[in-house]
Amino acid sequence: MNYTKIIHAIIDPLVENPDSIFIREIEENEGKDLKIVIAAEGEDVSRLIGKKGVIANSIREVVSIAGKSEEKHVHLSFESFDEDEEEG
Numbered sequence: 398m399n400y401t402k403i404i405h406a407i408i409d410p411l412v413e414n415p416d417s418i419f420i421r422e423i424e425e426n427e428g429k430d431l432k433i434v435i436a437a438e439g440e441d442v443s444r445l446i447g448k449k450g451v452i453a454n455s456i457r458e459v460v461s462i463a464g465k466s467e468e469k470h471v472h473l474s475f476e477s478f479d480e481d482e483e484e485g
Contacts, residue, residue, distance in 0.1 A: 398467055400433060400460060407456055412441040419478075430470045433460070442477040 401420045409415035419436040437445065446453045457473050464471035 398463060400431065400463065400471065403463055404433065404435065404456070404460065407459060408435070408445055411444050411452070412437060413444075414438060414441060417441070428469070430472065431464060432472045432474070434474050434476060436476040436478055439477045439479055442475050445475055 417438055421434045423432040460471050
């Protein structure tokens, strides 16, 4: 299953700069667990997490259901990077 494609379909409409989204899949525990790291600019990460984490939890739920079809536990984490730091 292409989790990256699923996640992009969900989050691209929510962010200002979908081209800056970075998604990395890391298999753990002999392929039974899948850790997915979603990195975006600070403002976009805030949008993806939402107030009290409501949006992030919804994204996690959808991806978790997709993982159950392959008997995988899918864990999402959100990280921020700031492109403005390179400007000095």
